Each structure stands twice: as structure tokens, then as C-alpha cells.
Amino acid sequence: MKPAGRGCGAPARRCDLDHTKDWQYHGLSDHDNLAHLCPKHHDQKHHTRWKVEHLGDGDLSWTSPTGHRYLTEPAIRLDAAL
Numbered sequence: 001m002k003p004a005g006r007g008c009g010a011p012a013r014r015c016d017l018d019h020t021k022d023w024q025y026h027g028l029s030d031h032d033n034l035a036h037l038c039p040k041h042h043d044q045k046h047h048t049r050w051k052v053e054h055l056g057d058g059d060l061s062w063t064s065p066t067g068h069r070y071l072t073e074p075a076i077r078l079d080a081a082l
């Protein structure tokens, strides 16, 4: 498993399991709303103007404050039915 931050090489064991749509805003703890983010990328998501959208199947869209969009995908895709 690798983290979901753009260009991130942090091992997943050092990452937080982040709700892409915040739990406090009724984001669910399910397969299509959770991603491993290292502390740096977790902080970037919550405390900067970057926006993150879960596209499903582990793919994330990161939109920079200038509007550039970057896609990340998981190293391993898990079967949502498991």
C-alpha cells in the first residue's frame, strides 16, 4: 500500500487514514471515501487551499490553488466487495 498524496513516497504505515469528504460533514468511513495520507499531505489537504476529490476505486484528484489538477492512483486496488 502506498499513500495517496501527489508524488508521495511515505510508507502507508506512517500515514493517516483520511476521510476525503470530512467525517464531520457526513463523509462515510467506506472504501470510496478513505485514503492514506502522510502527515504532510494530510496537513496540505486540511490547512491549505488544495482541494481533494475521491474519484472512486482509490483514485484521487488534487486541485492546486491555481486550478491545476493532478490525479493519483493507488499502488494496489482493493476489491470493494471484500
Ligand SMILES: [Zn+2]
Residues within 6 Å of the ligand: 003, 005, 006, 008, 009, 010, 037, 038, 039, 040, 041
Ligand atoms: Zn505524503
